[in-house]
Amino acid sequence: MEQQVIELDGAIGGGQVLRSALSLSMVTGQAFRIKQIRARRSRPGLLRQHLTAVMAAAEVCGARIAGAELGSQELRFEPGAIRSGDYRFAIGTAGSCTLVLQTLLPALLQAPGTSRVRISGGTHNPLAPPVDFLTRSWLPLMRRMGAGIELDLLRHGFVPAGGGEIDVTVQPSQLTPLDLCERGALLSQQALALTAGLAPSVAERELNQVAKRLRWAAETLHPITLDPARGPGNVLLLEYVFEQVTEVFSAFGQVLLRAEKVADTAINQATDWLRSDAAVAEHLADQLLLPMALAGGGSFTTPRMTEHLHSNIAVIERFLPVTIECSEEGPERLRVEVRNGR
Structure with a gap:
């Protein structure tokens, strides 16, 4: 009997819709087809870093793919079994290493053995979290949820030259729920x-x-x-x-x-979050949601609903039997709770 294919509309968000779909397809074994990839972006379709993520995901799980080419706005992805291994992926531009890595990590945590991944490209890209964000902010929380991940920055790679490289070791791990609603002192x-x-x-x-x-x-x-x-x-x-x-x-x-002005941009982001009394800012909120869903539970507070958070919820609920509830606890404090079951 032919496998049911999950149909996704990529126009609901940017590249994160594709990346989340790839991660979830690998870990659930469900095939998907996505149309209108990044349709509302200035350069729609697959860019180099998105294509690298697709090809890397296909290699990790032996997927069958169609539509994987630069500029493509439609992709079909049929995953196979997740394989541990020693992987190397080169984006070939300053496209984000961190976003390619985050696409692969959920699957590699469920691989049969330890994996090592080297990714070259942009480590510090204005359109993605820099490696420092992963090592200082995101990975400590992933480890608190039980993930065995070590990341080393081998070379910095800025836009437009790229040339950066990261080296990551991933141990098979079972994620456990995390509640992160207060910052503490x-x-x-x-x-x-x-x-x-x-x-x-x-x-x-x-x-x-x-x-x-x-x-x-x-x-x-x-x-x-x-x-x-x-x-x-x-x-x-x-x-x-x-x-x-x-x-x-x-x-x-x-x-x-x-x-x-560069400094003002970072300062304004920080002061917006500090004023809110929420535990995590918008980028960390995006990146905690999928691991919590895979763990079967968790919660966090963040200042507000964003396009990324909204589209990520929509994709996750297509693949996993989880309920994600969002409730306002104040003018700048949104509580997001992930629960197992519909």
């Missing part, structure tokens, strides 16, 4: 201004803006100069360590964008 905070192949004044001006607006002491401000061969590139990271969660906010330097 603030333990520490710091700002890191990374530059590669740029004048030292770029980092100085960004950190001066942090000191001015947030009134942080000099010992919390850290300029970090990378190998000029990795540049040109610049990212400002603001890290807040609370008892229950660490959040990392980032902003990237761009041509014709003043260093102070």
